Amino acid sequence: MGRKRTKSGKIRLAEVAELAGVSPITASRFFRNPEALSVAKRTRVESAAQELGYVPNLAARALASQRTEVIGVLIPSLTNNVFSDVLRGIYDAFESSPYSIQLSNTRYSILQEEKLLRIFLAQKPAGLIVTGIDQTTESRAMLEAADCPIVQIMEIGPNPVDMMIGFSHYDAARAAIAHLFAQGHRKIGFVGARMDPRVQRRLDGYVAAMKDAGLFDQRLIVTTATPTSVTLGGALFADLLARESGIDSVFCANDDLALGVLFECRRREIAVPEQIAIVGFNDLEFMASSVPTLTSVRTNRYEMGSAAAAMLIEAIEGKRPEEPVLDLGFTVIERQSSQMQRAAASPRAPEWAPAVQNDSVTNDP
Amino acid sequence: MGRKRTKSGKIRLAEVAELAGVSPITASRFFRNPEALSVAKRTRVESAAQELGYVPNLAARALASQRTEVIGVLIPSLTNNVFSDVLRGIYDAFESSPYSIQLSNTRYSILQEEKLLRIFLAQKPAGLIVTGIDQTTESRAMLEAADCPIVQIMEIGPNPVDMMIGFSHYDAARAAIAHLFAQGHRKIGFVGARMDPRVQRRLDGYVAAMKDAGLFDQRLIVTTATPTSVTLGGALFADLLARESGIDSVFCANDDLALGVLFECRRREIAVPEQIAIVGFNDLEFMASSVPTLTSVRTNRYEMGSAAAAMLIEAIEGKRPEEPVLDLGFTVIERQSSQMQRAAASPRAPEWAPAVQNDSVTNDP
DNA sequence: AGGATCGTTGACAGCGCTACCAGCAACGAC
DNA sequence: GTCGTTGCTGGTAGCGCTGTCAACGATCCT
Structure with a gap:
């Protein structure tokens, strides 16, 4: 019984290292920079972690490394359809990354935004996504002093804090x-x-x-x-x-x-x-x-979210975009409701595609 | 220069304790159980924290205390209006609590849900909100083994994992x-x-x-x-x-x-x-x-979210509800589209309230 | 061959906070 | 006066992981 376990029976990195026959630090490196390991040790650690079902303790990692893999996202509304599209873009883009999203709702209040920003920044996030360009002076100062990449989304304007993505x-x-x-x-x-x-x-x-x-x-x-x-x-x-x-x-x-x-x-x-x-x-x-x-x-809402996320990931990894401000533009989609002369008086065919999947369901409880 | 600061210049609990003239552990207690302190020390610590703008390091707290103040929320869709209402209820209810929400999107996949659940549980969340009652066997087992309160939302059914809130x-x-x-x-x-x-x-x-x-x-x-x-x-x-x-x-x-x-x-x-x-x-x-x-x-979507959050908070604080399953019911709202005989042929007045706020805006750039 | 370089590995020392337990004063009961 | 008891406070020892630095053998260059 050489190995000691924490009460909760959780697998720690030390257990993985022991099973793999390496030092804990080598096992640690496997998770952050696998290329630095020899192929032999890499596979050993990998299978050991697999076998034990090891899941890293994020709190310990954050404490030791002085940084987190948390992306703070500040949006003004959870209800608005517009933001749900943007959010979907953000979540999708971070899906396969190690980053997790911390979402907060400012309810269209820049004072609330400032308060949330203070809390977020204290946790040393890996990156930050904020909505719009109308922060308080205090918020602006905090953002500029922050040592993580920041993307302002939804609109573009002069003087980006860092990066910016949106449209006019x-x-x-x-x-x-x-x-x-x-x-x-x-x-x-x-x-x-x-x-x-x-x-x-x-x-x-x-x-x-x-x-x-x-x-x-x-x-x-x-x-x-x-x-x-x-x-x-x-x-x-x-x-x-x-x-x-x-x-x-x-x-x-x-x-x-x-x-x-x-x-x-x-x-x-x-x-x-x-x-x-x-x-x-x-x-x-x-x-x-x-x-x-x-x-x-x-407006390209989903893209705004996914592009913001992509820019943030790049920036965190040191590859800052050469152009920090990205204009996603807009398109006026002209439809019947605004066509003065050509409008027909009777109903017209809708835009949907003709072929619709139509798998009827039998359900007999 | 007796006090030593971390490189980033962040205020630690030790600094607060020093300024307040108490030991770090006393300062720590102030944040978790203020009642345990004498009034004198309590105010001293409070003002010291205020003065220094102290914000606790959550990673260190989580590591030392072996628990987090994170509430995991698993929903199947970010786009669906239905969930945005529920989410708003959840976020609003946790607003004034120390808990923060970790939201993940299962995209209607119970396998994805299982994967996310595994990650969530490894971080020892304070509580969990999951959507529906159709988890995989594996997910179910993990949920039952979890040592935190869990609320299943959106619907009710037999055999709640823990608590349940929804309707039929x-x-x-x-x-x-x-x-x-x-x-x-x-x-x-x-x-x-x-x-x-x-x-x-x-x-x-x-x-x-x-x-x-x-x-x-x-x-x-x-x-x-x-x-x-x-x-x-x-x-x-x-x-x-x-x-x-x-x-x-x-x-x-x-x-x-x-x-x-x-x-x-x-x-x-x-x-x-x-x-x-x-x-x-x-x-x-x-x-x-x-x-x-x-x-x-x-359907009472906002209430579903806020009530789930409230139940969770209560349960975390040890006050489990006597009835773990809450049926929020539903109401058939009968409107014109289904009234066979009484329906008038001509357009009718809408439901909106007559008095509408109407502050016109002058805007002269 | 000698020295420099590279790739790989491990030892050590914390990160900032809290659990645990011990200490101590004030108080009342006997 | 002794013995608990209660209320408050502090010391010690980690939580699990990673940054830093040093050590090592292998490879390369001159």
Whole structure:
């Protein structure tokens, strides 16, 4: 009984080393830098670890090495579809890496973000993903002093803390308005909710486009700090209609609002796009299958997450990208809801692929 | 310069203790069991920690105490709206606790779940939240051997590993079908996607209800393993219509599918609910504001998350609930899409509250 | 052949914190 | 006055792993 076990019966590195006939430090190296071992020892340690079902103790590793394999992720919302896509991209990209993700919700509060940042940084994360470019001065200072790679996601702007990946919400909004102009629309309403910095910049883009065209009118803008929802889209649009007549189109700061506007049009028997054109933002899945299909600005959310993760991993491993700011762009996806003249009056075929898997199920309890 | 600092300049417990004029162990106790200290020392340590901006090193704590304050959460999807609500409940409930959440995505694979479970358990989590009741035998064994509280969420069933919180998907589906029966519907189609265990149990409920009524017909069921989407709802419904005529209603395994069916009806100029009634599942927000509004089975997702978290915290602190299985139930929310006779032909007022916050924004760059 | 270099391995000393147990004062019971 | 008892505090000894450095043989160069 030479080997001593911890009470919990857990396998430690020492046990693995003993079984493999090497020193603990050699076994340790196997897990961090296998190439440094001779092939013989490598296989010995590997099979020993396998046999004993060894799982490293991360706390001990973190303590001894003074660093963790934790990636901190700070996002403002867990509910918003937009962030779930980004998160999926992040989680997928870290899937096969040794890094684990520590996710925290700032609830759109930069003060909360600052608090969380303080806690995160104290744990010496391997990397950090933060949302947006509007941190507090204090947060900004902490981020700049942090000794780990950092990626700001969701939008791009000047002075990245480190790396940055996203797109210009301002430009995207301008592109959406340009599309409506091109379709002959002039009196374009704006409907926005939550009004976080990115929605605000979409509004800025809208305002700039309208001003440039000499069409700006404050009364065309309806916004609220309330979190977004489909229902809210209908309500805000109703407000807009009550306030101003002759509106020929609506640019919605996101797709939920756009869907709400569409439903409200149906409720009021307003023909879309004949009487009112609708443009959303984000191009969520349902935009392509509504009736009429809804024009939207496609954003590359999954890619934003996965690319941010990839950049972070590269940077942690010392291979910093030559260009720290990555613009993922956007695309205005033109659909029926904004096509002024060409729109047919009757329902049209949806975008879905014709061949659908269709394995019926027998179920006899 | 009696005090020695670690290279990174981090404040350690020893520094706090020194400033407070107590031993490190007393300072340590302050953070874990403040009541054990005299009031004088307690305030001394508190202000010292405050002054130095001390943040404990979690790795060292975990190593020394042989336990962590990490809650493992295993969910099958990050994209699904349903889980984002549950997650929000979980995150909110742990917000003010010392516990941090380690989230992993099983992607609906119980093998992946088993793998993740093994990793999680090796880190000695303070608690675990797992989705559903369909674990592998191996997973089940690991869970039962784990020395931390465990909550199974999303559904309830026999033989909880430890605690369990959810509702009966089978009963919920039966209730939905009973509602359709009550509205006079007889030839009820079933549309389902992904077909994870919970959707499968909804199908089981549907099948049982139909058989009991002598109305079961295999051809009324259309399912696919493809992940759910609005577009897919329309496609599956189109399939159902192509296969079988005379269908008077459709029960959709979730709301996205229901919305897709609604759009498909509109595309084909099928009147809802006059020609076809639609019932969804989960009662997502948009169901109340579509045209017509869509009947659905409301499930308490946020509560499921927050209650699971609360149960877990209680259990970790030794106060196990007397009843380990909590049924959160469901409610069939009857809306226009399933009301056969009373349905008006023209659009109706939506459910949203009349008073909407409406703070217009001036924005002049 | 001698020395330098490389690749591989191991010994040692902690990382920052806490479990455990011992110590000590204050208090009451006998 | 002695003996517990309670309440608070401190010392010691690790938790399991890795950074650093030194040692070793093998290989290479001149």
